[in-house]
Amino acid sequence: MAAAQSPLEAVQAAAGRACRALGAAMAAVSVWDRESGRLRVLVNHGVLAPGEEQLPEDESYPIADFPEIVSFLDAQRRLPRAWVQTAEDDAAEASAGVPAQSATFCRERVAGLRRRGRACCLVAPIVLHGRAWGELYLARADDSPVFSAADTDFATVVAAQISAGLAQTERLEDLRRLAFTDPLTGLANRRAVDGRLDAALEAHRRTGAVVSLVVCDVNGLKRINDVHGHEVGDRLLERFAGLLSLCGAMLPGSMAARLGGDEFCLLAEGQSADEVVHIAEDLCVRALELGDGEGVACGIASTGDPIGPVTTSDRLFRLADAAQYRAKAARAAKPVVAGRGRSPDAVVQLADSAEPMGRARGGRGGRRGDRRRFRGALHSADPGQLLAAVLSTLDAGHAADGRPMRVAHPADTTGRLVAVAETTSRMLDAVAWWVSYVPPGSRRMRTVRYSVHRMTRGPATAGAQAQRAMNEAPDAVFDLRSYPLTERAVRGDAFVLRTGNPGNEPAEEAMLVVGGYRGMVAAGATNPAGGWLVEIFADESTLPLTGLAPVLRALVAVAASGPASPPE
Incomplete structure (x- = not known):
């Protein structure tokens, strides 16, 4: 090795x-x-079967077919032992020496032995830097004895x-990798x-090849780090990474x-x-099965x-x-x-309202918090600027930051109110908005x-979370008799509500509290189609809502005026 x-x-x-050393017909x-x-496969050595090459350019197999390579490291990370499989094995006969936490029968290995006319194989996992790296695979011909326990040792x-040799020879490679x-x-x-991604989108522009991006956040990592320590949190990240790799294997070239x-x-x-x-x-379902994680x-x-x-x-x-x-x-x-939502798609609207950040082509620059907040280019709580921006959106089809925005048909009351709310x-x-309707x-x-x-x-609490889920359901229904302030607003009034004020109506206060909101401004209007309400919800980062109730009421009245249509 030296x-x-x-x-x-x-x-x-x-x-x-x-x-x-082990009297094998071939090794890989x-x-x-x-x-x-x-x-x-990096290298094959010895008596090779048809289709096998000493230095194969593209011999590879889905890791999902060999799950024991992913899972052989136990919680204590002890050195994994080699194990033997024979061409005569079946699902009812586990191979001796397989670690208890690994699959005891690998159908693909048995099929490979039979296909290539070999009697048995010996698999020794290779661990590098405490992480699964790959495997040493040895096989014997049909007329040879099965590998012994001494051979596995x-x-x-x-x-x-x-592994030790790789650790030495990979030092320079590591600098690049x-x-x-x-x-x-x-x-x-x-x-x-x-x-x-830059290269993929260039190919997409040339050939039309589909490019897809999946972004995942591991839920509950902060809680795990705080309660159990960062070592446990890192272990969860490693396990999810392995799961992501397994799922990615189902999408060749990903x-x-x-x-x-x-x-x-x-x-x-x-x-x-x-x-x-x-x-x-499938990834979401399997992520829920990871210990300590929350999907x-x-x-x-x-x-x-x-x-x-x-x-870009x-x-x-x-x-x-x-x-x-x-x-x-x-x-x-x-x-x-x-x-894939209703037109106009809320996700696309949210993304396109974000201020482009970073390098002009292909970058994700900017601070992570900025990207996640999807901030636009202009923020103002000045009533005059707010009126001008919303009326411009309704009349000229441009959002506050100058970007084109879909103009609702004059008779599309819902669409015009959405433009006001957005x-x-x-x-x-603001943190969120709702548009609601009363027949x-x-x-x-x-x-x-x-x-x-x-x-x-x-x-x-479970009760608060259940109530929030009901309140924020896409088709939630509310009995206005329990929300007198909201009922007055639907008839053409407006209000600003701040969490914790002593005079708040109990039901209105509860809605803010379970939603984690600091306040809201709401205004409504009526037209021949029914009653309408626009609600804007605030958190600690939202600009002050003071004095904005009359402004929002005027804007909602403008949007609800003219030909009317009930929501679809």
């Missing part, structure tokens, strides 16, 4: 020596490529020697994703990456948007969905970020997908449209 000049030369030498060394989620030692690899998980890092902290992504090229969504749904919030943006032109990586990232943020705010168990919310840097003669109000710009934290 004479090897590179990692590849090191594993070539190790494969040859192991093959001779494979590495777990975490970015692609595949077990990639020897192979375990050989695998450890390979670390520039594009996350050191904790072994996945690609943000720099690698930026370069790969890149799994850790962007930093609790945030990961999966970049896919060439697969349909539906294929990517299906894999992401993931997952957002998807794909050029295969109606999200508008994607000319910055926009695709903003779309995926916005979808992930909506998933986080809604505590969604499944991914939120940009472009522009007002953006100007005030003529009714006292029951239902939510017709809403948008969440960022997440708030309410009480953690």
Whole structure:
């Protein structure tokens, strides 16, 4: 091993020596490529079967077919032992020596032995820097004895020697690799994703190939770090990284990456948007099964969905970020997908309202907090500026920051009120807005449209969380007899409410508290279609709401005037 000049030369030498020492017909060394989620063969040595090459260019297998490579490290990270499988094994007969926490039967290994006319194989996991790196694989021909227990002990030692040799020969390689690899998980890092995404979008512009981006946040990491310590939190991140790599293997050519902290992504090229969504749904389900974790919030943006032109990586990232943020705010168990909501899509609106940041082409620059808050270019609580901005949106079809905005048909009351709510919310840097409707003669109000710009934290009790989920459901219905202030507003009044004021109506106060809001401004109007209400919710970052109730009432009255139509 000492004479090897590179990692590849090191594993070539190790494969040859192991093959001779253990009387094997052939030996192979494979590495777990975490970015692609595949077990990639680096070298084959000895008597090779048809189709096998000494230095294969593209011999790899989905890591999902060999789950024991992912899971053989136990909680104590003891040195994993080698094990034997034979061509005669079946699911009812576990191979001797397989670690208890690993699968005791690997159908793909048995099938490979039979296909290539070999009697048995010996698999020795290779661990590098405390993390699964790959495996040493040895096989004997049909007329040879099965590997013995002594052989497995020897192979375990050989695998450890390979690991030591790799640690020496990889030092220079590490300098290059670390520039594009996350050191904790072994996945690609943000720099690698930026370069790969730029190239993918260039190919998309030339050929139309679909590019999809999945952004995930690991839920509850801060709680785990605070309660159990960062070592446990890091272990959760490593396990989720392995899961992401496994799921990414189902999308050939994809890149799994850790962007930093609790945030990961999966970049896919060439697969349909539906294929990517299906894999992401499976990822969300499996993430809930990780010990100590609370699942993931997952957002998807794909050029295969109606999200508008994607000319820069910055926009695709903003779309995926916005979808992930909506998933986080809604505590969604499944991914939120940009472009698949009702038109105009709330995720696309949220992403396109964000101020472009970072380098002009392809970057994600700016502070993470800024990107997640989706701040627009202009914020003001000045009544005159607010009136001008919203009226400009209604009349000229441009948002407060100058971007084009869809102009609702004059008879589309819902669309015009959404324009009021979205522009007002953006100007005030509000946390969320709701548009609600009351049919003529009714006292029951239902939510017709809403948008969440960022997440708030309410009480953690089960009762409060259940009430919040009911309040914020897309089709929530409220009995106005329990909300007298809101009922007056629906008839054309307006109000500002701040959490904790002694004179607050109990039901109105409770809604703010369970939602984690610091306050709200609301205004309503009536027209022949019924009663309408626009609510803007605030947190500690929202601009002051003082004096804005009359302004919002005037804007809602303008939007509700003219030809009217009930919501769809």
